Structure formats: structure tokens, C-alpha cells
Amino acid sequence: AQKITQTQPGMFVQEKEAVTLDCTYDTSDPSYGLFWYKQPSSGEMIFLIYQGSYDQQNATEGRYSLNFQKARKSANLVISASQLGDSAMYFCAMRETFGNEKLTFGTGTRLTIIP
Amino acid sequence: EAQVTQNPRYLITVTGKKLTVTCSQNMNHEYMSWYRQDPGLGLRQIYYSMNVEVTDKGDVPEGYKVSRKEKRNFPLILESPSPNQTSLYFCASSLSPGYPNTQYFGPGTRLTVL
Numbered sequence: 001a002q003k004i005t006q007t008q009p010g011m012f013v014q015e016k017e018a019v020t021l022d023c024t025y026d027t028s029d030p031s032y033g034l035f036w037y038k039q040p041s042s043g044e045m046i047f048l049i050y051q052g053s054y055d056q057q058n059a060t061e062g063r064y065s066l067n068f069q070k071a072r073k074s075a076n077l078v079i080s081a082s083q084l085g086d087s088a089m090y091f092c093a094m095r096e097t098f099g100n101e102k103l104t105f106g107t108g109t110r111l112t113i114i115p
Numbered sequence: 116e117a118q119v120t121q122n123p124r125y126l127i128t129v130t131g132k133k134l135t136v137t138c139s140q141n142m143n144h145e146y147m148s149w150y151r152q153d154p155g156l157g158l159r160q161i162y163y164s165m166n167v168e169v170t171d172k173g174d175v176p177e178g179y180k181v182s183r184k185e186k187r188n189f190p191l192i193l194e195s196p197s198p199n200q201t202s203l204y205f206c207a208s209s210l211s212p213g214y215p216n217t218q219y220f221g222p223g224t225r226l227t228v229l
Contacts, residue, residue, distance in 0.1 A: 100165075100173070102148065
């Protein structure tokens with residue numbers, strides 16, 4: 001069975017600093033997708049970034065990058081130059097490639113940016 | 116604007132009173148899914164649909180029903196709600212199975228069952 005582990009329940013980071021949110025995963029599927037979502041206090045789930053298991057390069061989307069280390073089964077989210085608006089819950093998720101497209105989520109990390 | 120909509124956004128009800136949470140997407144997506152979010156548990160899948168008239172159970176289907184009569188709509192039905200179904204519910208959709216197939220989420224429905 002697939003599993004996502006986020007070991008940091010909460011993090012406090014100074015504004016403008018970079019932050020790394022940890023995510024490790026476990027799967028026996030050779031083909032899978034990894035996602036990060038942001039959930040602000042308003043509650044919606046906002047897609048941030050995607051990494052496919054066969055992608056050769058780490059994904060980047062603006063200030064977000066995904067540090068994908070396949071052998072270690074880790075998919076850490078890096079946010080550069082953090083802003084106050086980055087304060088939110090962050091969820092790592094994994095998707096099976098075949099069959100049900102279900103996303104398996106971790107328990108999340110609450111990030112607080114300090115002015 | 117491409118979006119997934121859910122209604123209602125907030126609902127307080129009593130045990131046993133049937134309710135329906137609607138979900139609609141305007142992106143012609145084939146795949147739709149329902150999740151519930153509970154503190155400390157992340158999001159868990161309730162039901163999913165690969166296309167019209169094709170639905171199947173997710174990880175926590177007990178107490179829920181769904182239907183997919185049209186491509187754009189995927190309602191979640193609670194025939195006899197109970198307090199343990201108090202949760203934040205999300206509908207999600209994606210274009211079709213395959214790579215990269217990002218799932219887009221609705222705004223969420225916060226349900227309280229007394």
C-alpha cells in the first residue's frame with residue numbers, strides 16, 4: 001500500500017528565508033506521481049507542483065521547487081524567499097498511475113512565516 | 116473560468132436527515148473524486164468516478180453514495196448522516212487517467228452533523 005510521511009507537524013521560518021518541507025513516500029509501483037498542495041486558513045486546496053517518477057529533472061514552479069531523490073524515496077518541497085502569504089498547511093500527496101487516480105496524502109506541515 | 120464548485124460550502128444538520136453535497140466542474144474532466152479531511156489524518160478518498168456511470172469505492176466509502184449521470188456533476192449523498200461524518204469534504208477532478216493528470220479541488224464543504 002502507498003504511504004506518505006510528513007514528519008514536521010509545524011515549522012516557523014523568518015520571512016525571506018528559504019524553507020524545506022520534508023516528504024517521504026513508500027510504494028511498490030514503478031510509475032507514480034508526487035504532488036504538493038497548499039491549504040491556507042480559508043480551507044481550499046491549491047495545487048503547487050508535480051513530479052513524475054520518470055522525470056529526470058526536479059520540478060520547479062516559480063518560488064517552488066521539488067527536491068526529488070528517488071533512491072531515498074523523498075520529495076521535499078523547497079520554497080525560496082518565503083513570504084507572509086506562504087503561511088498555510090502544506091500537503092504532500094502521491095498518485096497511482098494506473099487504475100484509480102487516488103491521491104494518498106500525508107498528514108501535512110503547518111508553516112508559519114514570521115515577519 | 117475553469118473551476119470545481121461545491122454546494123453548500125457550510126452545512127449544519129442533524130443525525131439521520133438525508134443530505135446531498137453537489138460538485139460540478141466546467142473543464143470536461145473525466146475523472147472526479149470525493150475526499151474527506153479530518154485533523155491529523157490528511158485527506159482520504161471516499162468515492163471516485165472514471166467517467167459517466169462509472170463509480171467505485173475509495174478508502175472510506177461507508178455511509179456515502181455517489182452518482183455520475185453527467186460528466187460535469189458528481190454529487191455526494193449521505194442517506195443517514197451520523198456525527199462521525201462531521202468533516203471537511205472536497206471534490207476533485209482531473210482530465211483523464213495518465214500523466215501528469217493534476218487533480219483540481221473544489222473549495223470544500225464543511226459539514227457538521229449534530
